[in-house]
Amino acid sequence: MSNNDNTADPGDVSQVDPTVKTPENLKEIDEIKQTLKRKFDEVSEKLQSIEASISKIPKIENDEKSIESTENEADSSKNSSNSIESTVSKAIQKSEKRFVLKNVFKDVENFEEGVSYITKFETHFNVDSSIHLKRSDGHLAFFVSIRGSENATEWSVETKVDLKIDGPNQKSQVLNFEHRYEKDEGWGFPEFLKWDEMKNEYLVDGNLTVEAHVEIIETSGIGKEKIRTFDESQKDVSDLVVSVRNTKFYVAKMFLAAQSSFFKALLLGNFAESKKSEITLTGIDPTDFHYFLEVLYGEWAMDESTVEGVALLADMYDAPTAIRRCESFLLNESKKSLKKKLQMATRYHLENLKKKCLEEIKTATDLRSVLPADLNDLDPKVMSELFKKSISFH
Known part of the structure; x- marks a missing residue:
């Protein structure tokens, strides 16, 4: 099936539809408890297997320091150069x-014809999204639904999406699409897979595992009001233009370099960009970069809608001021869930936030609430801490 075959789902997923059945409505309370217990047991087993390797980390670090101390100045200079290049390279690689x-x-073969089965909406990078399945005319329909923020009138989210279902024996089906969402809708494939093929080759004990791998290319109209301008009106007080997709930001080169090791290496090092008056950054959202610059320039640009995008760039570009402000907001003001805070603390190396999140896990219920749908998303060190807590709960 080509990407030309993907369409919007005709249903308006932003409205409450009495025919819609969420997975939660199809479970009894005791079944939910059993599912959570199985997940808990699974992560406990995985944690035990990695504890030994984690305990070796300090020794490895000490060995590395010992080796480094024997290097001569020429090697140190070479390693420093390699480190700068590595800083830039790593930032580019993880920018998306x-x-x-x-x-x-659950119980997919008994899905009713034409009824939408929708997961709960999750918020990532200030975008609300969910998975949407339907049995339709002898096929399995598979969509990703995205909705705008409550007060947004004009908004858009440009995406690249891979839709995947997994069956036994490593069998899988993957289709992809690119779509710019500008209204609350589901987009994907009304004929993702023939129903009988799905039933015979992909179900495991009557259940179907589905994934949507989403990349956000650019957003507009879903964040807070911008405080500061970085457009051409700032040309007389800037000496560098940073181009992000179709947006140009006029900034001061030395100020940017002082705030970020990435930009210091890029703009003052041996890269070609150090001699240019305009550089291009790829793989990032211009809206996020605007809020990131506002934070660096001392504006209070942080709120629930901007903090994740700023944290991503602050970590990527190694900008300590922005990192501290993101962590301070998450520690003292944010109302995000414990699960989301722990996820962000792990992903963006916010150690104080990580410590606080782990301290707030005081019961088995708390522990289960922070487990991701995919246990492979757990950071090994966090898994070790969770394992220790799981022992204390017994």
């Missing part, structure tokens, strides 16, 4: 805003 929606739909 990606996330995975994953769900195991």
Whole structure:
């Protein structure tokens, strides 16, 4: 099936539809508890297997320091140069805003014809999204639904999406699309897979595992009001233009370099960009970069809608001021869930936030609430801490 075959789902997923059945409505309370217990047991088993390797980390670090101390000045200079290049390279490699929606739909072969089965909406990078399945005319329909923020009138989210279902024996089906969402809708494939093929080759004990790998290319109209301008009106007080997709930002080169090791290496090092008056950054959202610059320039640009995008860039570009402000907001003001805070603390290396999140996990219920749908998303060190807590709960 080509990408030309993907369409919007005709249903308006932003409205409450009495025919819609979420997975939660199809479970009894005791079944939910059993599912959570199985997940808990699974992560405990995985944590035990990695504890030994984690305990070796300090020794490895000490060995590395010992080796480094024997290097001569020439080697140190070479390593320093390699480190600068590595800083820039790593930032470029991890720049995309990606996330995975994953769900195991139960009793799929008994899905009713034409009824939408929708997972709960999740918020990633200030974008609300969910998975949407339907049995339709002998096929499995598979969509990703995205909705705008409550007060937004004109908004858009440009995406690249891979839709995937997994079956036994490593069998899988993957289709992809690119779409710019500008209204609350589901977009994907009304004929993702023939129903009988799905039933015979992909179900495991009547259940279907589905994933949507989403990359956000650019957003507009979904964040807070911008405080500061970085457009051509700032040309007389800037000496560098940073181009992000179709947006140009006029900034001061030395100020940017002082705030970020990435930009210091890029603009003052041996890269070609150090001699240019205009540089291009790829793989990032211009809206996020605007809020990131506002934070660096001393504006209070932080709120629930901007903090994740700023944290991503602050970590990527190694900008300590922005990192501290993101962490301070998440520690003292944010109302995000414990699960989301722990996820961000792990992903963006916010150690104080990580410590506080782990301290707030005081019961088995708290522990289960922070487990991701995909246990592979857990950071090994966090898994070790969770394992220790799981022992204390017994």
